[in-house]
Structures are given as structure tokens and as C-alpha cells.
Amino acid sequence: MKRLAEARGSATLGGTSVTPLGSRPALTRIELALPRARSGKVRECFDLGDRLLLVATDRISAFDCVFARGIPGKGSILTGISRFWFELLGAGTPAAPAVPHHLLTTDARRIVDEAGLPASVLPVLAGRTMLVRKTRPLPVECVVRGYLEGSALAEYAHDGRVCGIRLPPGLRRGDRLRTPLFTPATKAETGHDENISFDETVRRLGPELAERVRDLSLSVYRRGAAVLAERGLLLADTKFEFGIPAGPDAGDAPRPARAEGADLLLIDEVLTPDSSRIWEASAWEPGHAQPSFDKQPLRDWLEDQVARGLWDKRPPAPELPDVVVLRTAERYTEAYRRITGAEPTEANGTGGAG
Ligand SMILES: Nc1ncnc2c1ncn2[C@@H]1O[C@H](COP(=O)(O)OP(=O)(O)OP(=O)(O)O)[C@@H](O)[C@H]1O
Ligand SMILES: [Mg+2]
Structure with a gap:
């Protein structure tokens, strides 16, 4: 997460929208000098021929709406969790064969080098970017x-x-x-x-x-x-x-x-x-909805907006207050800890998958 804070100072990226939230910014848009293959609800995909650069932004969606404000660190959390699973599944066990996957590396230095990008984008891409085989x-x-x-x-x-x-x-x-x-x-x-x-x-x-x-x-x-x-x-x-x-x-x-x-x-x-x-x-208690591990603070707040007649679950989505953004960010961080058993700070930084 330290690297995300550094990214705030990076004014070199035209179009990178940074929402200040304490010392932690949220990255919701990104421009790179590469052809864009696809822009999803969360990820931006850039084309490198037979490979893709998948950049997970901090965008969040609920009820099929993407919110204007992002959740600081969410893109890094998702990338770190995916990387954890790709490495685990890719290794295989005596009982379960290795699962072939697309991840080549999450090492931002290697990615910047291989994509021919300027070093100035390093802090923005670090932690949230996967170089993958195009399929x-x-x-x-x-x-x-x-x-x-x-x-x-x-x-x-x-x-x-x-x-x-x-x-x-x-x-x-x-x-x-x-x-x-x-x-x-x-x-x-x-x-x-x-x-x-x-x-x-x-x-x-x-x-x-x-x-x-x-x-x-x-x-x-x-x-x-x-x-x-x-x-x-x-x-x-x-x-x-x-x-x-x-x-x-x-x-x-x-x-x-x-x-x-x-x-x-x-x-x-x-x-x-x-x-x-x-x-x-x-x-776990069957018979009713189970609390969502990650988006529950967001869902609770949205349901409350709906109950009060302030939103009808259709775009445009309401502006999220600081407290909802913060609580949701905490939930994603906790999800990272629980799933990977590691702290998110350094674990999903520039260390690569090889
Ligand atoms: N190795 C790959 N080769 C080709 N396309 C890929 C590869 N890995 C992921 N993708 C595609 O990249 C996109 C990822 O973007 P993102 O998850 O934001 O989009 P989305 O699927 O529209 O959103 P959502 O996941 O909410 O449905 C997906 O369309 C996915 O199919
Ligand atoms: Mg997707």
C-alpha cells in the first residue's frame, strides 16, 4: 500500500484520476502509451502482441453500477490474491495436477521494461498489474x-x-x-x-x-x-x-x-x-443472506439509500461517503490477510511471480 501512496505524487500519467483519502489515493482511470485491448468494470487491458498487461484499478461495482469513487488499494489486493492462487494452483500437488495459467509476472520493473514504458509509471503499476499470456x-x-x-x-x-x-x-x-x-x-x-x-x-x-x-x-x-x-x-x-x-x-x-x-x-x-x-x-447460517466478506459495508449503505428513496439501483450510482469507502477498503485488506495468510503491505508489491 505504501507504493500506492507514492503514486499520488505521480502527475506524469495523464488521465489518472486520484481521489485523496487521507494519505491513500484510489486509482480509477489509467492511461498508458499502449494500445488498449479492453476496458472492463475493474481492469484495463493493454495489448502487447502475444501478451496482455492487466491493470486492476480501484474501481468497485455493485448492483451492476460502477461507482465514481474507487476503493484505495483494491486493485492491488485483487492482484495480490490472484497471484497467490495462480502460484498455488500452478505448482500442483501429489493429489492435484498443476493448473496451467496465464500469469507471467507481477514484477512491475520487469513489466515496465518489457512493455517499453517510462519508469515514471512504475509506482502506479506496482502491485496492481499482471503481465499475462494473451488468450x-x-x-x-x-x-x-x-x-x-x-x-x-x-x-x-x-x-x-x-x-x-x-x-x-x-x-x-x-x-x-x-x-x-x-x-x-x-x-x-x-x-x-x-x-x-x-x-x-x-x-x-x-x-x-x-x-x-x-x-x-x-x-x-x-x-x-x-x-x-x-x-x-x-x-x-x-x-x-x-x-x-x-x-x-x-x-x-x-x-x-x-x-x-x-x-x-x-x-x-x-x-x-x-x-x-x-x-x-x-x-454461516442458512435461511437468509450471508454477510458479504468484502462489499457488505457498501451494500448496507446502498440498501439504506434505497430504503430512504434516495436511489433506485439504477445508474447513475450515488457518490460514496468517506466512511463507506474506508470500511470497504478495510474489508478488502482483511480479505487479503485471511485468504493469503500474509500482510498486504509488501507481499503484493514489485516482487514478481518469476
Ligand atoms: N489472458 C487473457 N487473455 C485474454 N483476455 C483476458 C485474459 N485475462 C483476462 N482477460 C479478460 O480481461 C477482462 C478483465 O477485465 P474486468 O474483469 O474488469 O472485466 P469484466 O469481466 O467486464 O468485468 P466483470 O469481471 O465485473 O464481469 C475480462 O474480459 C477477461 O475475459
Ligand atoms: Mg472480470
């Missing part, structure tokens, strides 16, 4: 659920099924499922992702790839859930993305419908609070 992302979000919540709960309430899978009657909100379920969804360019059946996944990916991503998703979920369980946390559900390595000119190439036998890489972010529902095991 063609599969057009399916690989969701795994161990507990009944979110869109799965809504589907179950409607017809007792989730993504075409029939579940036993009488399940309550937040109940543990008998076995983790692979519940894929479309990767919508705009609007909500839509849950799809496994048959539909086979139609989109072909049978070989569909089965591989299902099995890999379930196996990564189980490994992640086991590690989190040791830390007193439940992995209620999570979303993985997989991609097929792309060449330097693959920027706008159509996404593959089928790619039998192709390399498959785990991409994007992994098992972070933004891609997962993580619950405190000791507080």
Missing part, C-alpha cells in the same frame, strides 16, 4: 457453486433446477449443496450473464472442451475451498475463465467455438472476493 477467452463463464445463492437461488425458487440440474426439494438460501455444481453462464458483452445448461455449453464449446473446463473448474474449486476452509472461510461460489493461447495478431479474432486438444489456460482473476462469494464459516 482467446472461451465464450462461457465457468461458475462452480458449493452453496445455494445468487442466480442459482432464483432459478431453484422458480423450478427446482439450476442450469438444468434438478436439486432436492426444501433447500434454503445459503444451504450447502450435496456436491459442488458446475453451473456455466454466457459471457455477456453487456448486461447480465445468463446461466446455461451443460448441453448448451457443449453446443458452444464442443464436447471435449466442455468436459475439460467442467472437470478443471470443479477441481480448482475443490482445491480453493479446501485452502479457504483451513482459514475458516467457505467458498460459496466462484467464477473461472479459461482461454486458449493466442498469437500476436489475435486481437479481434473470433472466439473459438471448438478447440479439441488445445492448450487451456486459467485466465483473468482467480478466487478473489470480486469473482467469488466467500463467507465466514463460523457465521
Whole structure:
């Protein structure tokens, strides 16, 4: 986090919006002298031919709205947590094979060198940037659920099924499922992702790839859930993305419908609070909504705004007060500590993944 404070002094980055909050700024926009491949809700992706620079900003979204104010340090926290998991999963164990993934390094010095960027951007990129192998992302979000919540709960309430899978009657909100379920969804360019059946996944990916991503998703979920369980946390559900390595000119190439036998890489972010529902095991109580590990201060405040008729959950999102920003930042920092077992200060700085 020290490096983020340093970034505040960096006036060299045109378009970098820095929100002062005590001594800690939030980074919500970033301009680099590189072609931008994509601008997501949280990440900015810059194109380096056969690699990408993924910069996690401090932007936060809730109820599909991205807020004008960022959460100081959130981008570093998410990058640090993803890096922790990529290193863990990439190593493999006697019981679980190594998972091939896209991360090349989080070492900001190496990234700046390889991207031909000026040293002045180092403090801004440090901690929040991953150099990754560029892939063609599969057009399916690989969701795994161990507990009944979110869109799965809504589907179950409607017809007792989730993504075409029939579940036993009488399940309550937040109940543990008998076995983790692979519940894929479309990767919508705009609007909500839509849950799809496994048959539909086979139609989109072909049978070989569909089965591989299902099995890999379930196996990564189980490994992640086991590690989190040791830390007193439940992995209620999570979303993985997989991609097929792309060449330097693959920027706008159509996404593959089928790619039998192709390399498959785990991409994007992994098992972070933004891609997962993580619950405190000791507080788990089915029958109602579980407190969100990270965004609860934000959600509580927003629900209060709605209850008071000050917001209708549609854009534009309200301006977040300092106290909500601070509490949410504390929650993300705590999430980092709980998940990785390390302090966020130095752990996710410029030290690289190799
Ligand atoms: N190795 C990779 N190759 C190609 N694209 C990637 C790779 N890793 C991640 N991406 C893409 O980069 C984007 C990350 O940006 P971000 O997470 O902000 O976007 P988003 O997915 O629109 O938002 P959200 O996660 O809230 O749905 C995603 O679209 C993801 O598919
Ligand atoms: Mg994303």
C-alpha cells in the first residue's frame, strides 16, 4: 500500500484520476502509451502482441453500477490474491495436477521494461498489474457453486433446477449443496450473464472442451475451498475463465467455438472476493443472506439509500461517503490477510511471480 501512496505524487500519467483519502489515493482511470485491448468494470487491458498487461484499478461495482469513487488499494489486493492462487494452483500437488495459467509476472520493473514504458509509471503499476499470456477467452463463464445463492437461488425458487440440474426439494438460501455444481453462464458483452445448461455449453464449446473446463473448474474449486476452509472461510461460489493461447495478431479474432486438444489456460482473476462469494464459516447460517466478506459495508449503505428513496439501483450510482469507502477498503485488506495468510503491505508489491 505504501507504493500506492507514492503514486499520488505521480502527475506524469495523464488521465489518472486520484481521489485523496487521507494519505491513500484510489486509482480509477489509467492511461498508458499502449494500445488498449479492453476496458472492463475493474481492469484495463493493454495489448502487447502475444501478451496482455492487466491493470486492476480501484474501481468497485455493485448492483451492476460502477461507482465514481474507487476503493484505495483494491486493485492491488485483487492482484495480490490472484497471484497467490495462480502460484498455488500452478505448482500442483501429489493429489492435484498443476493448473496451467496465464500469469507471467507481477514484477512491475520487469513489466515496465518489457512493455517499453517510462519508469515514471512504475509506482502506479506496482502491485496492481499482471503481465499475462494473451488468450482467446472461451465464450462461457465457468461458475462452480458449493452453496445455494445468487442466480442459482432464483432459478431453484422458480423450478427446482439450476442450469438444468434438478436439486432436492426444501433447500434454503445459503444451504450447502450435496456436491459442488458446475453451473456455466454466457459471457455477456453487456448486461447480465445468463446461466446455461451443460448441453448448451457443449453446443458452444464442443464436447471435449466442455468436459475439460467442467472437470478443471470443479477441481480448482475443490482445491480453493479446501485452502479457504483451513482459514475458516467457505467458498460459496466462484467464477473461472479459461482461454486458449493466442498469437500476436489475435486481437479481434473470433472466439473459438471448438478447440479439441488445445492448450487451456486459467485466465483473468482467480478466487478473489470480486469473482467469488466467500463467507465466514463460523457465521454461516442458512435461511437468509450471508454477510458479504468484502462489499457488505457498501451494500448496507446502498440498501439504506434505497430504503430512504434516495436511489433506485439504477445508474447513475450515488457518490460514496468517506466512511463507506474506508470500511470497504478495510474489508478488502482483511480479505487479503485471511485468504493469503500474509500482510498486504509488501507481499503484493514489485516482487514478481518469476
Ligand atoms: N489472458 C487473457 N487473455 C485474454 N483476455 C483476458 C485474459 N485475462 C483476462 N482477460 C479478460 O480481461 C477482462 C478483465 O477485465 P474486468 O474483469 O474488469 O472485466 P469484466 O469481466 O467486464 O468485468 P466483470 O469481471 O465485473 O464481469 C475480462 O474480459 C477477461 O475475459
Ligand atoms: Mg472480470
